[in-house]
């Protein structure tokens with residue numbers, strides 16, 4: 510499995526409009542191609558701070574700007590792309606084997622993440638050199 514940044518796509522989510530606001534629903538395997546096992550969210554991010562800076566070996570994620578905006582840098586070792594997330598009814602699918610950095614958070618931004626597995630420290634690759642080695646190993650498998 511040699512995932513690339515082109516496998517990371519923006520998914521339009523549902524948006525049910527109500528006179529008192531909107532609701533967006535995400536059901537695992539229905540609206541996104543994995544079951545949701547874990548949810549976490551980043552908030553109170555100080556101005557100028559970045560998050561992420563790692564890759565996952567097997568985890569699938571949907572990243573949503575539940576409030577405000579931020580940029581996601583995706584890197585598969587060969588190609589890079591930057592996606593701006595700024596709407597709660599769109600999510601970015603991030604497949605395994607992609608280096609990501611979360612950048613340029615707006616004030617008050619909330620980054621909601623739906624994840625396919627429980628937290629596992631062993632699923633992280635936190636050094637960029639190790640990420641490149643991982644991609645090369647997968648390529649020759």
Ligand code: TYD
Nearest residue numbers: 547549551559560561562563611627628629
């Ligand atoms: P990390 O994933 O490194 O944050 P980010 O990529 O947003 O900068 O996680 C930060 C800390 O939180 C780290 O010590 C691991 C811990 N953590 C958990 O214990 N469980 C989780 O589900 C997550 C996402 C992080």
